[in-house]
Amino acid sequence: MTLNAENAIKHIAQLKNDFRLLGLSSGVDLIAKEAMYHKTCYKSYVRGYEDVMPSPIPSTSACASDVSQAEGYSIEHRFASENPAASVTDIKTAQSQALSHVYNYVQQNIMQQGCVERMTMLRERYQLHVQENAPNCFDPNFRTSSLKQRLVTHFGEW
Numbered sequence: 245m246t247l248n249a250e251n252a253i254k255h256i257a258q259l260k261n262d263f264r265l266l267g268l269s270s271g272v273d274l275i276a277k278e279a280m281y282h283k284t285c286y287k288s289y290v291r292g293y294e295d296v297m298p299s300p301i302p303s304t305s306a307c308a309s310d311v312s313q314a315e316g317y318s319i320e321h322r323f324a325s326e327n328p329a330a331s332v333t334d335i336k337t338a339q340s341q342a343l344s345h346v347y348n349y350v351q352q353n354i355m356q357q358g359c360v361e362r363m364t365m366l367r368e369r370y371q372l373h374v375q376e377n378a379p380n381c382f383d384p385n386f387r388t389s390s391l392k393q394r395l396v397t398h399f400g401e402w
Contacts, residue, residue: 249286250274256293276363276388338378345373346391347398355399363388366395 253274257265269279346366353359367388375382 247275249281250279252290253281253286255296256290259293259296273364273388276392334378335381338374338381341377342370342373343394343398346370346395350395350399363392367391 253265254269256262257269346369349369350366354361367386370391371382371384371386374386
């Protein structure tokens with residue numbers, strides 16, 4: 245699922261007053277949840293609402309992984325260009341420290357003690373660490389799916 249598809253589905257669900265879908269998708273990062281849809285089902289759901297669908301998100305506002313893949317930019321380069329107060333080195337350091345903080349938390353509390361926590365809560369923990377330790381490097385658009393990808397890369401499919 246793309247960010248544009250997620251926004252379109254949520255927007256049209258609101259227009260249709262589709263409370264079932266709103267209940268399932270409200271406050272949920274559908275990309276991180278790896279939500280899937282059949283192309284024909286998606287087309288059927290949005291049919292008749294094409295003229296009121298949210299406009300596509302330009303690549304500069306898309307999630308960092310989309311930008312880095314589409315334009316060859318790293319996450320740090322994209323954010324540094326949006327936030328001139330932060331250098332690429334500062335951003336990499338802040339991200340590395342925040343990821344280490346989350347990795348340690350996952351290792352101690354989830355893997356060793358068997359606690360369960362939502363990915364969104366881990367994202368908030370990551371965001372809070374960056375905000376407290378390097379506020380000029382804080383990226384409010386950091387996606388849960390990006391953190392999930394990094395956790396899977398670090399720990400593997402556990």
